[in-house]
Amino acid sequence: MTPGNPIRHVEIPVTDLDRAVDFYAALFGHDFERVEVDGYPMALFPTHEGHPGASAALVMGDIYRPTRDGAVVYHHVPDIQRALAVATDRGAAILFPVKDLGDLGCVAEIEDSEGNRLALHQPAPAAMKEPI
Numbered sequence: 001m002t003p004g005n006p007i008r009h010v011e012i013p014v015t016d017l018d019r020a021v022d023f024y025a026a027l028f029g030h031d032f033e034r035v036e037v038d039g040y041p042m043a044l045f046p047t048h049e050g051h052p053g054a055s056a057a058l059v060m061g062d063i064y065r066p067t068r069d070g071a072v073v074y075h076h077v078p079d080i081q082r083a084l085a086v087a088t089d090r091g092a093a094i095l096f097p098v099k100d101l102g103d104l105g106c107v108a109e110i111e112d113s114e115g116n117r118l119a120l121h122q123p124a125p126a127a128m129k130e131p132i
Helices: 017-028 080-089 125-129
Strands: 009-014 033-037 040-044 055-060 073-076 093-100 106-111 117-122
Touching (some): 017 055, 017 080, 080 093, 080 117
Parallel strands (some): 009 055
Antiparallel strands (some): 033 040, 040 055, 093 106, 106 117
């Protein structure tokens, strides 16, 4: 097996794709590509070949149910306080306040516009300067 990151793609369930795209676009500044796969509307997060991380999509459909229970997806943010301010301005609840993890940076968790638990991670300043 070729070494690499084991996670290739993450699908985040939503009940209102437009609302979710608006929320995530405001929070992260991403543009989303809209597609449909097997009858399920999706909004794809941008991907950059050759860079770390998995692809992801917001997905709406009968088998996709937002939840606070289950897997927690961590999103990189350069400024966690700013991200929390944007999220709460858009109605998000803070589920886990900012916790400093020293050399690992800091994390917080919120509930997104759809009811999913969403984690935010800001690397430590030294880690932000070094290539990954």
